[in-house]
Amino acid sequence: MLLSLVLHTYSLRYLLPTAVMMGSAPTYLLAWGVWRTISCLLPSRIYHQVDDRLYTLYQSMVLFFFENYTGVQVLIYGDLPKQKENVVYLSNHQSTVDWIIADMLAIRQNALGHVRYVLKDGLKFLPLYGWYFSQHGGLYVKRSANFNEKAMRRKLMAQVDADIPMYLVIFPEGTRYNPEIPKVIADSQEFASNQGLAVLKHVLTPRVKATHVAVDAMQDYLAAIYDVTVAYEGTVNPEGHRKEAPSMTEFLCKECPKVHVYIERVDRSEIPGEQLHMKRWLHERFEIKDKLLTEFYESEDPERRNRFPAKCSHSKLSLKKTFPSLLFLGGLTATMLMTESGRKLYLKTWIYGTLIGCLWVTVKP
Template identity: 35%
Template sequence: MEEVCTPLKSDSRLKHRPLTPLRLLRGVICLVVFLSTAFICIVYLSPLAVVGLRLISIRYSRKAVSFFFGLWLSMWPFLFEKINRTKVVFSGDSIPMRERVLLIANHRTEVDWMYLWDLALRKGRLGCIKYILKSSLMKLPIFGWGFHLLEFIAVERKWEIDEQILQKNLSTFQDPKDPLWLSLFPEGTDYTEQKCKSSKKFAAEAGLPVLSNVLLPKTKGFHTCLETLRDSLDAVLSIAVGLEVHLSFHFCHKMTRRHHPLHVGC
């Protein structure tokens, strides 16, 4: 039987706190430390892990990248939760440690992908978390270089182009011995009131369910991830990110690798 945590009870109203000089200073310090250390890792550590070891073994190269990436990325929860004093609350079903999972989440803000690091750290998977993201992010200075080195999957959000991109990249992650947390935001973009109105209009015209708190998800990419990785995944996780930086984790489906077909219903 899965251990179920106590449901999260919180005020649904979004709390706005004034931007004081101290809060601004803490935010600037966090940003400077994060960017400067990212640059150091990319310039000095990644050539050894990505270029040197990859000539010998792709697996060892990925292990080295995962180690350095996880070591550097562990600073974020510390800066985020301790220095910036942001309270992160987890609720929902218990999630086992160290599994290969496909992780799907809603997209309430532009930084939801960062919130997932807090969970990955606690589950021993911080270094192996990877994202499917829009290709324009690959052009960002420093971060874009890192996304390439970490083998994030960039998509154009045009299925006639993205189908081959996804299949080609996902096929390199099929080894069940390689640790993996593949993160996907099925909505395809962050939530806004205007996007919600457009999503509702499209859903109504197409005879699809009209959703209020999320945008109509794009299913083709999700389906491709499942079909390509189904024999190497341990589970599919559905995560709901709350507005008050409350993270609610719901364990959708547990499967035994290779023995049972994958069915997901959240």
């Protein structure tokens, strides 16, 4: 009986936020569709400004659950600039929550609407979201030999020409680091060794193509690179070995008490332009990440373990930043579902929006 109650409580902890976040997707897409139709008669600059505000509205609601609802402590090391600027955000990758961490930093700079992602190609088929992320300026890329450099460069340059604010999130590892899948780690280390690069323990060997295209395409439009290293507290097993980072579900179930985020701003002038040189530079940045994470997980000094070797600040996100979005989108969705015609429109948006979106990203990636 007790076990059943615990499991029930556990499931409710993530079912509620999941239902609200996913349930608001058709409402959001309809609102965006109305604006997209109206904006056809307006300058593209105005469309993008409102699109960024709409995106801020939705992502603020998401952050209500991932920050305020979970009560997670966000500890920031280094200097996060107060002013928003055009940047490429580079981070280690170990969990689906990593995408949310980028939003956590962006909202603290009032740049949440400017976030665009470089995503794996297969994610473009996500119901509703896959197509919309592309419309918002996200880029879907294939790995290795199938990487389409021209398509990525063309889309980025179009956004630069339109003077669209850019907070471009890239995970150069491509694949999530998971200690429970040692073959991926071993293959990555073997690749680094064969390339004459330092073998990394707590991160995978970064791939340079997407980063190089992004920096090269945006050139003087880009102000800096944010080099971000993320560690989730509580990801060490009883034997002292690193374990898998929390999934979104586990995170929403409050299984991660603290998130440690180390950020270093690298000015655009310090980044090499030629791809071979950038490959070395990027690997060196990941060597720094590896040392930070080694200190975090393995330090022999208990006081230095589970923290990065620098001063940190506990950054608490105000409810004013997130709760109004929850009330607005949640209320709008509830109002739609109260009427029969609203429910039909809601269901049709899920069905036809998904089908049309998948067709769109297939024909026009």
